[in-house]
Amino acid sequence: MNDAPDTAPLELKEACIRAAREVIAEQGVEALSLRDVARRLGVSHQAPYKHYPSRDHLLAEVMRRCYASFAEFLDARPLTDAAEADLGSLGWAYLQHAHQHPLEYRLMFGTPWPEAAEHPALVQAAVHAFNRLREALARLRGPGTGAAQIDQDALFIWASLHGLASAMHSTLMDKLQLAPGVEAGAQAHLMKRLSDALRADTPGRH
């Protein structure tokens, strides 16, 4: 540690994030500690504490950035005035991001939040995607649709997307001996079925 580089504060703050992501990628989120991060960066054990009061605060910031980058990805999708197409493109963007960023996906949706992670910026970033889904459903259902009706379909859609995204990463998937083409076509089939389910609904049925 004696030959530690003289890291500037801002640089160290960012370097801790990068090192934390490395630890999580290699050993899982449970293995993350500020001590380990300091060791990787070749700085003193106390140095990371200048920026993160605890391991959970560092983890919360890593998570917040995952959610923020996920939100940015969703918002960058092609926009359309057609409500159903927009809902579809939101679903596809969700599945695409999950597929391309398995580590981030697991951090966002597959691990319990640390207690120190209860700060507003993280909650806001995390809820962003769900709010986009609410907005798309509100456009589809039209004005006057109740919040509960929107929310119950938003939760159904998110659950289905989340379930497929998680299943695609799971060991069990390889054991099911699915018929040829089923795994490759799973996202398209899910999107079709979600669309079927929403179309089946007629006003007043709730």
Next chain:
Amino acid sequence: MNDAPDTAPLELKEACIRAAREVIAEQGVEALSLRDVARRLGVSHQAPYKHYPSRDHLLAEVMRRCYASFAEFLDARPLTDAAEADLGSLGWAYLQHAHQHPLEYRLMFGTPWPEAAEHPALVQAAVHAFNRLREALARLRGPGTGAAQIDQDALFIWASLHGLASAMHSTLMDKLQLAPGVEAGAQAHLMKRLSDALRADTPGRH
């Protein structure tokens, strides 16, 4: 360790399973080690190796029992000749088991399998539930339905059930500020939407 009880072999084999479940419940699956299990049982560090060649073998047996007990639960549900009702009762049983056994659920569907877990008995127990779903769908769709058509809907249904079961355990759920009643009614709404989605299908549409 000197005053360790003179544990009989079969007893120790079972005690290892219980101790492993305790470790997993308290510290997560990553923390599981045969050394830790031995310490909890007050036996020598070598003792568990008589029954489990590695930590992963012990974990595989813990997992196999989870899947076996899950399969038993599913098969104990009331049977009916009506294909759609049977599919519904299978879905409800899945969600109910997930709700009542969060630790087992996470072990079965939320953690990667250890490499040593690739033995046939585990795979068989794990795939059992999915095969029940295939059978129920085959009854619903009638004879002559292709394996790919069955499998794509089985995967869609499992993904949706799995997604909701996981979401119900997630921290994010508490942050969404869902409208009153939505969380409590989420399972019923998902089951209704799955039924909508399957009904929307007409022969020849695939």
